[in-house]
Amino acid sequence: MSIFRELGIREGKDRLNEEVIYNIARAYTIIDNVISGFLSKYDLSPAKFNILLMVKHVGLDKGISQNEISKLLLVTTSNITRMIDKLEKDKYVERVSQKGDRRVNLIRITKKGSELLDAIWPGYKSMIDKLIGPTLLSSEKNQINKMLTKFKSIKNTENI
Numbered sequence: 599m600s601i602f603r604e605l606g607i608r609e610g611k612d613r614l615n616e617e618v619i620y621n622i623a624r625a626y627t628i629i630d631n632v633i634s635g636f637l638s639k640y641d642l643s644p645a646k647f648n649i650l651l652m653v654k655h656v657g658l659d660k661g662i663s664q665n666e667i668s669k670l671l672l673v674t675t676s677n678i679t680r681m682i683d684k685l686e687k688d689k690y691v692e693r694v695s696q697k698g699d700r701r702v703n704l705i706r707i708t709k710k711g712s713e714l715l716d717a718i719w720p721g722y723k724s725m726i727d728k729l730i731g732p733t734l735l736s737s738e739k740n741q742i743n744k745m746l747t748k749f750k751s752i753k754n755t756e757n758i
Contacts, residue, residue: 629729636725640718641688645673646681647722650715653691654707661694661704690714 601620602609633644642650652667668678682705685691690711696702707715730739 632725632729633722636722637718640714642718643681645671645677646685647718649678649681649685649705650690650707650711653705654712654715657704657706659706661696661706663696663702663704667705685711 600609601607601617601624602613605620630644633647637644637647648671649667652670653662656662656666656670664675664678664682667673667682668675671678673681682691682693686693689708691705692708693703694706696704734742
């Protein structure tokens, strides 16, 4: 069934671009709901989980700046600050002043945060595999990845 019929919206030949956007949005909503439901058992949102992953795997032992996290995850610095405050309160991350520039805080994962990720990961991976695995062929997954990679290459959306 067409996404337009599903949503009760007028269909038309000139609406292919809209149909693509609605389908991407619908797919994102479904995926986000499943991931959010899974992570809520650990009192985490997808955004907090992604921050923990960035801090652990990109920051490694030295840490990563809030600004770098913001750029990698495409989240505003104010939202990153709020989420890191919560993660720090829960003792999953810590802020450490950068040597030579005390204005910059590096975010490092704590042992508690690393252990949480290690405990979550097998179930998270299994949930993702169950969600996407049987739905799409490997060739379709590769095709989707190639198409979505084109969107990531769009740097300047100001003129749209």
